Amino acid sequence: MTDTGPLLHTPLHALHLSLGARMVPFAGYDMPVQYPAGVMKEHLQTRAKAGLFDVSHMGQVIIRAASGSYEDAARALETLVPVDILGLKPGRQRYGFFTDANGGILDDLMITNRGDHLLVVVNASCKDADLAHMKAHLSDCSVELLDDRALIALQGPAAEAVLAALNPDVTAMKFMDVRDVTLAGAACIVSRSGYSGEDGFEISVPADTAEDLARALLAHEDCDAIGLGARDSLRLEAGLCLYGNDIDTTTSPIEASLEWAIQKVRRTGGDRAGGFPGATRVLEELANGTARRRVGLKPEGKAPVRSHAKLFADAQGQEPIGEVTSGTFGPSVEGPVAMGYVPSALAAAGTTVFAEVRGKYLPVVVSALPFITPTYKR
Secondary structure, three states: OEOOEOOEOOOOHHHHHHOOOEEEEEOOEEEEEEOOOOHHHHHHHHHHOEEEEEOOOOEEEEEEEOOOOHHHHHHHHOOOOOOOOOOOOOOEEEEEEEEOOOOOEEEEEEEEEOOOOEEEEEOHHHHHHHHHHHHHHOOOEEEEEOOOEEEEEEEOOOHHHHHHOOOHHHHHOOOOEEEEEEEOOEEEEEEOOOOOOOOEEEEEEEHHHHHHHHHHHHOOOOEEEOOHHHHHHHHHHOOOOOEOOOEOOOOOOOOOOOHHHOOHHHOOOOOOOOOOOOHHHHHHHHHHOOOEEEEEEEEOOOOOOOOOOEEEOOOOOOOEEEEEEEEEEEOOOOEEEEEEEEEHHHOOOOOEEEEEEOOEEEEEEEEOOOOOOOOOOO
């Protein structure tokens, strides 16, 4: 149940049930955590061929300046994010995040230049708060939640071939390109992006044609339906943050090792430096570093170290230094993988720290992220 009533359903809910999905509550929605094949096989299917994910619970938001100018919409949104939106070319997408007055992360999001407006995709758990945040601060813009569209992700090395079977135009797209594409008779907005570490696409499709499109994609011999369980292990192997686990209002973008997403133009000395919430802290941390950092962690042995496990500098558990924020078994790396926060002095790859698991202190090696080699089409 949500705070306001029964769990919400995405436009693909009936399809999930017909495919035998095990459904769980997630961000107020009834979502598929796995299908009969199981999480391990779904994960490996996505790494080897192609997987189809329902991400319709996420929020798709249109921001349009009252003037009708993309530049005005971009400048407005730049007051809420430390990202170069004005310099984003038409038909291109960029990762970003909302910061609060203390420099913490309110949510992470994808931002697209659609020519005369912005398309922003936000996390399901933050959707209502993000919408209110944008409406409160973007006074010269209209902010509209697209509640008549579904969102599906097609990920994996065979994703291009699967989608090109419906429209070969997608083969010309590069990583973070966005364009209008007709798929199975539906007018779709397709981005070459995703959250698995693999090449792939995210497809915004009218809700009433979403199931037809999903079935057309699943009809391809290389494409299977994938649930939230494998989505989590895939993104963790790819070193990608999950909002609410690895990043939140208690973590700054620099602590979270996300400074790569803050372009030079928004940094000290840039043409549009600062001007976003928490800029004083974020810019100071960019210049001088932080006391702690998000890092990859590889436990020794086969036992996963789960989120909230405490981290220590010593094998006796006498010197606490942080905690694990995400952890699971990585099917592609054939071993446990995790992420967490450690003091910057212990953040170098190869450093050994210790995680508390059922009263024991297990050695965990700080590792470079990602754990796998991404296959994005550059």
